[in-house]
Amino acid sequence: MVGLAATAACSSDSPSPSSSAGASPGTPRKGGLLRVGVIGSSGNIYDPHFTSSDTDQGRGQQIADSLALLAPDLPYRSELALAESFEMNANATVATIRLRSGVEFHHGKSLTADDLIFSLQRILDPTNPGRAASSLASIDINGIKKLDDLTVELTLKAPDSLLPTRWGSSQTSILPTDFDPAKPVGTGPWVMQSFQAGARSTYTAFPNYWREGQPYLDELEIIDFADNTPRMAALLAGQVDAIDGVDSTLIPQLPPSGFTTVITKSGFYQPITMRVDSAPFSDPNVRLAMKLLIDREQMVQQAYSGLGEIANDMPCPGDPGYPDLPQREQDIEQAKSLLRNAGYEDLTVTLNTSAQNGGMVNSAQVYAEQAKAAGVTVNINIQDAATWSANHKEDQFKQNYWAAGLVGGSWSQRWSEGGRSNESWWSDAEGDQIYNQLLSTTDEAQQAEYAGQLLTKLHESGPDIIHSFKSNVDLTTDKVKGVIPMESNGWNLGSWRYRLMWLEG
Amino acid sequence: MIRSILLRRLVSGVITLWLISVVIFAVLHVLPGDPRLIALGDEYTQEQWDAMTREMQLDQSLLAQYASWFKGLVTFDWGNSLMSPYPISELLGSAIYYTALLTLFVMILVIPISTVIGVYSAVHSGRLADSVASFLTLSLAAMPGFAIAVLTIYFLATNVFRIFPGSSIFNPNASVWSQLDLFALPVLASVLGLIPYPVRMVRAAMIEALESDAVMVARLKGLPERTVIFRHALRMCLGPIVQAFGLTLVFLSGGTIIVETVFSYPGVGYELIQGVGRRDFPVIQTLVVILAFFTIVLNLLTDLAVMIVTPRLRTRM
Numbered sequence: 112m113v114g115l116a117a118t119a120a121c122s123s124d125s126p127s128p129s130s131s132a133g134a135s136p137g138t139p140r141k142g143g144l145l146r147v148g149v150i151g152s153s154g155n156i157y158d159p160h161f162t163s164s165d166t167d168q169g170r171g172q173q174i175a176d177s178l179a180l181l182a183p184d185l186p187y188r189s190e191l192a193l194a195e196s197f198e199m200n201a202n203a204t205v206a207t208i209r210l211r212s213g214v215e216f217h218h219g220k221s222l223t224a225d226d227l228i229f230s231l232q233r234i235l236d237p238t239n240p241g242r243a244a245s246s247l248a249s250i251d252i253n254g255i256k257k258l259d260d261l262t263v264e265l266t267l268k269a270p271d272s273l274l275p276t277r278w279g280s281s282q283t284s285i286l287p288t289d290f291d292p293a294k295p296v297g298t299g300p301w302v303m304q305s306f307q308a309g310a311r312s313t314y315t316a317f318p319n320y321w322r323e324g325q326p327y328l329d330e331l332e333i334i335d336f337a338d339n340t341p342r343m344a345a346l347l348a349g350q351v352d353a354i355d356g357v358d359s360t361l362i363p364q365l366p367p368s369g370f371t372t373v374i375t376k377s378g379f380y381q382p383i384t385m386r387v388d389s390a391p392f393s394d395p396n397v398r399l400a401m402k403l404l405i406d407r408e409q410m411v412q413q414a415y416s417g418l419g420e421i422a423n424d425m426p427c428p429g430d431p432g433y434p435d436l437p438q439r440e441q442d443i444e445q446a447k448s449l450l451r452n453a454g455y456e457d458l459t460v461t462l463n464t465s466a467q468n469g470g471m472v473n474s475a476q477v478y479a480e481q482a483k484a485a486g487v488t489v490n491i492n493i494q495d496a497a498t499w500s501a502n503h504k505e506d507q508f509k510q511n512y513w514a515a516g517l518v519g520g521s522w523s524q525r526w527s528e529g530g531r532s533n534e535s536w537w538s539d540a541e542g543d544q545i546y547n548q549l550l551s552t553t554d555e556a557q558q559a560e561y562a563g564q565l566l567t568k569l570h571e572s573g574p575d576i577i578h579s580f581k582s583n584v585d586l587t588t589d590k591v592k593g594v595i596p597m598e599s600n601g602w603n604l605g606s607w608r609y610r611l612m613w614l615e616g
Numbered sequence: 617m618i619r620s621i622l623l624r625r626l627v628s629g630v631i632t633l634w635l636i637s638v639v640i641f642a643v644l645h646v647l648p649g650d651p652r653l654i655a656l657g658d659e660y661t662q663e664q665w666d667a668m669t670r671e672m673q674l675d676q677s678l679l680a681q682y683a684s685w686f687k688g689l690v691t692f693d694w695g696n697s698l699m700s701p702y703p704i705s706e707l708l709g710s711a712i713y714y715t716a717l718l719t720l721f722v723m724i725l726v727i728p729i730s731t732v733i734g735v736y737s738a739v740h741s742g743r744l745a746d747s748v749a750s751f752l753t754l755s756l757a758a759m760p761g762f763a764i765a766v767l768t769i770y771f772l773a774t775n776v777f778r779i780f781p782g783s784s785i786f787n788p789n790a791s792v793w794s795q796l797d798l799f800a801l802p803v804l805a806s807v808l809g810l811i812p813y814p815v816r817m818v819r820a821a822m823i824e825a826l827e828s829d830a831v832m833v834a835r836l837k838g839l840p841e842r843t844v845i846f847r848h849a850l851r852m853c854l855g856p857i858v859q860a861f862g863l864t865l866v867f868l869s870g871g872t873i874i875v876e877t878v879f880s881y882p883g884v885g886y887e888l889i890q891g892v893g894r895r896d897f898p899v900i901q902t903l904v905v906i907l908a909f910f911t912i913v914l915n916l917l918t919d920l921a922v923m924i925v926t927p928r929l930r931t932r933m
Contacts, residue, residue, distance in 0.1 A: 156700050163657050237663050245659045292701075307788040308700055308707070309890065310882060334785050337889060340766065341880035344782025347774035351785075366775070497649030497895045524659050532658040 137592060143614040144330040145591065147604065148342045148351035151335025157306050158292045159284035160234055160241035165356075169607035170333055171281025173314055174217070175297025176321075178208060178227075181279040181606065187429035187517055187599050189276045193222065193285050193298065195261075199553050203272035206265040207258070214321045216287045217296035224257045229288040231255055231265075243282035245524075245531070249274060270551040272558065273519050279600075300326045300610035309335050326610035327593070346370070346586055352614070353587040353594070355603030358469035359416040362584065373585040373594050374418055377601030378428040378515025381471050382575035383462065383478060386507045388536040391455045395572040400449035404482045405578045406441040414474035418582040425566045426577055427518045429599050431555065432562030436570055446485045459488040460508045465499035468512040470581055475510055478578075504534050514600045515580075518565045519558070522546045526569070535574030542568050590614050618923065625919075629912040633905060637689065640904045641682050644897050651698050651895040672698050685898060689905060698896045707887060708903060710788075715876070715883035717792065719868055721799055722806045727861055730811045734818025739845060741823055749815070757812035765805040765878035773801060784881040802879045806872070810864050817860035821853030828852065855926035862918025869910050 149166045156162065159171035178194040181187070191197060196209045214222040234241035235252045254266030267274070277283065284297055295303060298321065301314035314331040334351055336342035343361055345351045362372060385392035385401065392398055407421035422428070423438050450456055464475040472493055479489035494502070503509060511534060513521070524530045527546060528538040542565055549561035569575065585604045587594060593612040595605040605611060652668045669675050673684070688695050694704035733753075737746040756764070773782035780800040787795065825831060826849050834844045873885030880886070884903060891899035 163655060239667050240661060240663045242657070242660075242664070244664055245661045248661060305789055308702055309886075310786070310788050313789070336783065336785070336880045337877050337886050338880065340769075340878055341783040341785075344769045344774055345785060345880070348778060348780075348782035350781055350783055364775075495649075496893060497654060498647075500653050501648040501650050531660060 137615070139324075139327040139593060139611075139613040140615060141327055141613070142329050144332065145328050145353065145609060145612055145614065146332045146334055146351045147609065148334050148336055148345055148354040150337075150339065150342065150356075151309055151333075156308075157295055157303065157312065159281040159286065159295070159297065160230075160243065162281055163242055165602070166333075166335070168281050169355075169604075170312060171284060172299065172607050173301040173331065173333075173609060174295055174299040174303050175281060175284035175286060176299050177278045177280070177283045177285060179275060179278040181276075181597075181599050183595050183597050183599055183606070185429040185598050186431045187276075187427070187515065189279060192278075194278075197275045199272060199274065201553055203270040203274070203551055203553050204267050206267065206274055208263050208265070210261040210263075211321065212261055214298050215319045216298055217302045217317055218287070218289075220287050220289070222285065222287075222298055223260050224263045226285055226287050227263050228255050228257060229290070230283075230285045233286065233290075234283065241282060243277075243280065246277045247274075247283065270547075272550050272553045273517065276517060276520060301331055311335060320610075322610065327613040328609070331609050343586075346588070349588075353585065353591050353604060353612075355585045356469070357584045357586050359418045359582075359584050360469075362416070362586075365586070369589055371587050371589050371591070373587065373596060373604075375583040375585070375596035375598060375601060376420060377580060377583060377598050378426065379512070379581050379583060379601030380422060380426055380515075380577050380579070381468065381474055381510055381512045381581060382426070382577050383475075384509055384511060384535050385574050385576070386534075386536050387538075387574050389507065391453070391458060391460075392507070392574070394453050394455075396449045396453050397455055397458075398572060398574065400446040400453075400485070401482075401487075402439060402576050403442045403446040403449070404485055404487060405478065405576065406481055407439075407578050409481070410474060410477050411579045414477045415470050415579065415581050418584060419579045420582070422577045422579050423570060424573065424575065424577045425570045426513065426521070426575070427516060427562075427566065428580060429515055430517050430519075430559075430562050430566065432518070432559035432564075432566065434563040434567050434570070436567065439570075441481070443484045446487075450485065450487070457486050457488070459490070461490045461492050463492045463494060463499065463502065463506040463509040465494050465496050465510075467496040467499065471510050471512060474578070478576075509534065514602060516600065518562050518569075519546065519549045522549075522565060526565075526573075537574050539568065590616055618920075622916075622920075625916050629916065632912060633908055636908045637686060637901070637905050638682075640901050641685070641897075644895075644900060645678060647895070649895045651897065654894050655699055685901060689902060694902050695898055697891075697899050699894050704899055704902055707899065708884070708906065711882060711884045711887040712906070714786070714792075714881065715869070715872055715885070718799065718802055718806065718872060718875075718881065718883060719865070721803045722810065722868060723861070723865060725803065725807050726810050726814065726864060729807070730814035730860075731818055731857065733811070734815045735822055735845070735850065737815070737819045738822030738826060741819075746819075749819075753812040753815045756808055759809075761805070761809045761874040762878055764808050765801075765875055768801050768805045768808075769878070772804075782879075784879040786882060802875050802881050805878070806868065806875050809875070810868060813867070814857075814860040814864050818853070818857055821856035822849060825849040825852040855922045858921045858925055859918060862914060862921065865918075866911055866914050869907065869914065 151166045156167060157170055159175045162168050162171040176193050178192060179189040180192045182190045193211055193214060194208050195211045198207045210222055234243050234247060249267045249269055249271035251266050251268045256264040258264055286297060300317055300320045302317050304313045304315055306312040311332055311334045316326045316329050339358060342354050346354050385398055387393055402424050411417060411419040411421055423436060450458055462475050464471050466472050475491050479491055482489045524532045526537045527543050545561050545564050549558055552558060583601045583603055585594060591612060592615050595608060595611060597606040651672060655668060656664055696703055697707060733749055737749045740746050769782050772779050781798055784798040784802055786798055831844060831849050834848045872883055873888060876883045876885035877889055888903050
């Protein structure tokens with residue numbers, strides 16, 4: 112049996128003086144109100160199982176907890192939350208979950224195995240599946256067995272050794288059997304007081320929260336903004352205390368004092384993706400040439416104002432199996448000769464992009480500029496977010512944005528045949544086989560080796576130009592402390608761990 | 617006479633509204649962007665897709681979708697937003713309330729300010745005060761609305777002075793009247809963007825009136841200049857002035873989108889932008905028809921008011 116060790120109530124995501132930039136040393140102070148400004152919309156909902164936008168996910172996470180949570184630092188790994196243990200059998204077909212005892216919901220009910228079963232059935236309900244249905248698809252809804260009051264056994268439809276890593280989001284929250292979407296309660300650090308779609312939601316600290324001593328603040332307000340400009344104005348005018356996921360070009364607008372910039376290095380990336388099912392990108396030499404066009408250092412400086420790291424055409428730098436391959440450098444001569452030999456001298460392509468994630472359009476422009484040196488003309492087509500997502504999968508040459516993770520966690524969606532987000536139309540039978548082997552073993556060294564093989568494939572002939580990892584930027588007033596940098600996924604403002612934040616002075 | 621004109625305008629207004637409802641429905645459904653993709657994100661199962669399709673009623677024919685939406689529209693049963701469990705009437709009711717308040721405050725300022733500036737410029741036509749007023753109004757007219765809005769934030773909320781809140785984020789749990797400071801910048805930015813047009817109109821109408829025979833007669837009678845301007849000249853240009861303010865109101869009711877977006881002001885413009893971004897068809901369609909309705913009604917009321925204050929037109933009827 113292989114299992115995840117239970118972590119103490121005060122887990123390693125607590126702030127400590129040794130944390131990197133942005134984390135604040137000092138002793139948490141009790142009390143106060145934190146106002147966080149987010150980019151929201153009136154479509155927002157608060158039922159944790161049905162949240163889809165980042166904003167909603169952040170909201171859901173305040174009222175409910177899941178079995179595990181992603182650790183903030185690298186390598187990418189999960190930490191147990193409501194689960195005391197999460198064990199898989201050796202071939203990853205049966206999972207045994209033991210829940211933490213003495214955990215209370217906001218309305219006083221204690222957490223039991225029935226709540227876990229109820230939540231799984233609610234997420235996997237075929238007539239109205241929750242948003243996590245695709246990531247928990249390996250669970251057989253008819254094979255959920257209650258072993259005792261706190262223990263549940265899951266039988267899987269197919270091996271899934273990554274199952275313990277699939278519980279980080281609010282979409283996998285454990286909700287009580289008497290959950291009422293009109294009055295949502297969970298085991299989370301905050302009790303929801305009010306919610307107005309597109310405007311704001313307010314919360315008070317849950318006094319019986321299972322993580323001893325948290326949250327530090329008494330009250331929390333999450334305030335929605337239509338756009339970045341008013342949100343920045345609200346921070347500068349003192350109407351909110353913190354804003355997340357800020358475009359790095361806004362940093363120079365900050366006054367010299369009073370504000371703190373939290374920069375988090377992570378594996379967040381904005382790949383330029385080529386469709387491999389048609390010319391010219393069906394030719395691996397053309398794909399390689401397109402990767403050789405980039406001056407990666409210049410890309411980080413110009414597209415991300417220097418707030419990023421160069422990448423090596425592989426995602427998932429936090430994957431324990433990330434291979435140590437030589438860094439790919441700009442080589443215009445080789446790119447030109449590859450293109451010439453493939454019969455695509457003076458190649459002209461259209462790069463489809465959208466401004467919906469900061470830096471996307473900038474990096475497209477830098478790429479187009481750099482490609483000129485090899486005689487490649489890149490025309491940029493900037494689309495509004497909805498048009499972009501509608502056409503995205505069909506477009507031949509395009510950009511997207513992805514959080515970091517494990518390559519095994521995204522392979523089935525992004526690079527396996529028929530994957531929902533397989534925007535490159537990539538198909539690699541050998542890769543899919545390696546992926547299945549990865550899912551079938553719980554041996555960590557084996558998993559890392561398989562992951563390394565998948566990443567190497569992507570480096571050598573993959574459809575994605577992954578030139579850099581973009582750092583995430585959060586802004587707070589100097590009073591806000593305890594914002595942890597989330598290196599493991601790059602999500603904003605400590606992956607919405609408001610329970611760890613406090614106000615100084 | 618007025619009655620028959622009114623009737624004709626009402627009938628054409630209703631037909632226009634219906635045509636707008638058809639056009640906006642058609643345009644939205646040929647626009648790229650599937651609301652299901654936006655709601656579900658990148659990872660979804662076939663079951664989720666099917667459930668979403670049923671929930672959004674996208675499995676029905678376009679004609680059936682239009683018919684059911686149109687029926688709801690005219691019976692004031694506007695249904696739910698595609699993206700959230702909230703009734704559209706609730707979302708829009710609050711948005712219309714906020715936009716109406718903004719419009720009210722803006723017009724309370726625009727009418728006297730632009731009348732005073734327009735009359736003063738006309739009376740001092742060609743002199744320094746007139747040139748300064750012309751220069752300022754033309755500069756404002758040349759500036760895009762978002763630039764005016766951003767500049768007011770820069771100067772009055774964040775970087776230069778910190779007098780007003782930079783964002784109009786109303787606390788829905790407290791009374792609007794306890795948060796009046798949140799109106800300051802959206803109202804100011806709207807007023808600055810709107811006054812050039814009525815100022816120019818008032819000035820032109822006033823100059824024409826001052827040069828008219830009636831005013832000359834009044835002056836020859838030896839009436840004091842003040843009486844000539846306010847009793848005679850101003851009364852003569854009431855028609856054009858009312859028309860200018862009517863049109864200003866029409867601009868304002870349709871043109872709050874920029875101001876509301878820049879200030880995160882929770883009105884109809886904000887809802888419309890959010891709706892378009894999410895391809896929330898029923899929200900966009902309903903809002904567009906409501907905005908068109910107000911535009912048509914305002915135009916009609918303006919024309920009526922012009923007829924009433926213009927004796928020439930009144931008698932001709």
